[in-house]
Amino acid sequence: MTRDATLRLEDFIQAVQSQLDNAQAAMAIKARNLNLPLTFAIKDVNLDLRAHVDFVDSEIRIRPAAAGEKETSVFHLVFTAITRPAIEENAISFSTDPDDQPLDELGSELTTDERKRLEWAGVRTVKQFQEAEERGAVHTIGRVTNLPVDRLRKALERAAAPLVQRVEPVPPGVDRGALEPPLLRVTGRNLIRHGALPQVRIGDRPVSVLKSAPDELLLAPDDGQWAGELSLRSAPTLATAMSFDLEAFRPSPRPVSDPGDGTSVARATGIAPVPVEAGR
Structure with a gap:
């Protein structure tokens, strides 16, 4: 850390806590391995820090x-002991959903x-x-953050895209019949809105x-829909598009039985049969 460098206040506190955790772990190892009948633990740590205080990008830096x-x-600063239940009760609840986006992904909508x-x-x-x-x-x-509501709604619209x-x-x-045609699975984010x-x-x-969820759709494409641009609109102002090519997975046309008059060929090829005159 250079002479003029600053450190976030929470980083300083976390660093002190980490070193205290290491000290506590070392004492635990000593007690377990040496079978000591009596040892000592740190209950409270008092610390007075003389520092210059800066306020940069809404952060307190020292x-x-x-x-x-x-x-x-x-x-x-006073560091005191805290048990695991107290940590779990008072700590901020962070999302465990891997698909949940941090606010940073809102891009330029919010500074x-x-x-x-x-x-x-x-x-x-x-x-x-x-x-x-x-x-x-x-x-x-x-009102709490002193941010314009219009900017918040614009950021929300971007987040819902x-x-x-x-x-x-x-x-x-196994879940579908062997003769069922193949389908397309679309995975992503915000694919449906308000269940619609x-x-x-x-x-x-x-x-x-055929099936819809916020992160997955199941589609039944026609013969000509195995390649091209897939466009999706979840609301009048919320849309996205993606090009793909799965032509190699397009199912082959089903064989058509021929009654002997050439109509099956006409259905399969689109060419009308030529009539044959009697006696030729």
């Missing part, structure tokens, strides 16, 4: 003071300072942001949606 340096602030203000209000992920909208709490969040990540074939399997089926088109023609 720069430790040099020896004899004046006009510094004093931080009086770093605005995202930090949302975190202060307890909104740390896009899912929490959307749940707040569903509860009608956007105006409240705007659908995203197609993958299009893949689903061959007939999205409008899905392939090659400017609608395609049947």
Whole structure:
């Protein structure tokens, strides 16, 4: 750390906690391996820190003071023991959903300072942001964070935009009959909105949606819909598109029985049979 470098206050506290954890682990090893009848543990740690305080990008940053340096602030920190149940009860609940987006993915819709203000209000992920909208709490969040409601709604609209990540074939399997035609599976994010089926088109023609979920769709394409551009619209102003080519997985035409008059050939090829005159 250079002389003029600053450190986030939470990083400093985490560093001290980590070293105290290491000290506690070392004492535990000593007690277990040496079978000591009595040992000692740290209950409370008091620490006075003289530092300069800066406020950068909505973060408190500290720069430790040099020896004899004046006009510094004093931080009086007390570290005390805490049990696992107390940690679980009081710690911030972070999302365990791997598909939940952090607020950083909202891009330019919100500045770093605005995202930090949302975190202060307890909104740390896009899912929490959307749940707040569903509860009608956007105006409240705007007042608490001093952010314009219009900007919050624009950011929410961006967060709700659908995203197609993958299009893949689903061959007939155990769950479906062996003679069933193959289907298409679309995976992504925000594929449906408020439980309503999205409008899905392939090659400017609608395609049947057999199953829908926010992260997956099951489609039944026609013969000419195994390649091209897949477009999806989950709301009038929310749409996305993706090009794909799965022509190699397109099912072969089913054979048509021939009654002997050439009509099966006509159906299969689109060429009308030539009539044969009697006696020739």
